[in-house]
Amino acid sequence: MSAYEEEIEIGGALRRRLGLNRRQFLAATTGITAAAAVTAVGGPASAVRAATGPNGVLIPPPRRGIILYTVRDAISRDPNSTPLPSGFRRVFEELGRIGYQQVEFAGYGQHANSEGGASLESVAGARVLRGWLDDNGLRAQGNHGFIPGSWPFTQPDLDRFKQHLEIANILGMDHMGTGNDPTGSAYKADWDKAAEKWNALGAIASDAGIKLYTHNHDVAYSFLLDSGPLDALGRPTRSSGIRRLEYFLTISDPKVVYLEMDIFWAHVAQYKHRTYTAPDGSVQTDVFDPLSVVRPNTKRFPLFHAKDGKSNTATGNGYDMVPFGTGDIDYAAFFRGVGAKGSHNPMYEQDNAPGGTADPARSLQYAALSYTNMAALRG
Structure with a gap:
């Protein structure tokens, strides 16, 4: 063993x-x-x-979570073809056995042969999922689910969004969100529109008792194009030096719009997005510090993706994804510095945890290793 x-x-x-x-x-x-x-x-x-630990654990046991995207292979595999845990119910049993007490959903689909059928994206399905969560001492804390793409909203999109809020409440979630940035655009005008949409969605979610959150990739911490000469389409070509998601924080409503920092992608941004062209045409250097964003806005970051990376400057991102606690990101320093200790919900994530047919048990093995390392993280 x-x-x-x-x-x-x-x-x-x-x-x-x-x-x-x-x-x-x-x-x-x-x-x-x-x-x-x-x-x-x-x-x-x-x-x-x-x-x-001498200074207390940095992630208390009730806050140790995992996003189910990390074990998506286990959830989606055919239980009739393997003795390994398969489908939501058996995966919940395994995660509870490991010690996790929180999960973040990444949709509600599983293999059709799993108990409950292919999709549990419904009120009835949420009740089934809630029972399995309760049976295994797990709490749903969020979901990378449906966010309307249109603004203003179409009625079908709005109806589906409200159904997801109802599902979230049945599952006992305090938060609901998405795995995407508010917009993929570099332009200030598009971020202004995104903030309008998220403020409206956040108000609807708040009325339902849910905190709505958005999630970042590295590009969200690149520099906003908001100044300088205009291009042929009338769009700015230079930057005042503010990063996209930092700007979003200033224009979105702090009472109804929240964020989930993916700490890995924030460190990739630190590696990749270091310079910008200022309004006068000069190239300026500004190295990103993820903590400098979180620390003054700590209550707006109720969730984190605790995704670790091992430094590898031969890759474009500067890091390779690895199990939590086995990489080079200084998570002890990060969680010491975020403030509001004990109020954040770190979710272990690893995009490349599934091992495929060559190593089908790998994602759950990595989940166990990462839990052990998360539990050992001390100040």
């Missing part, structure tokens, strides 16, 4: 010794209380240290 598999077994053994089911165990044992219980039955010192 590997080290991380041994860690996974600790919780199950403890629950059996205490005579508790998983929900009772999770309600009774968090933080230092969990560490004391592990000590009482002779659990390994590493588990105690993770819960009672």
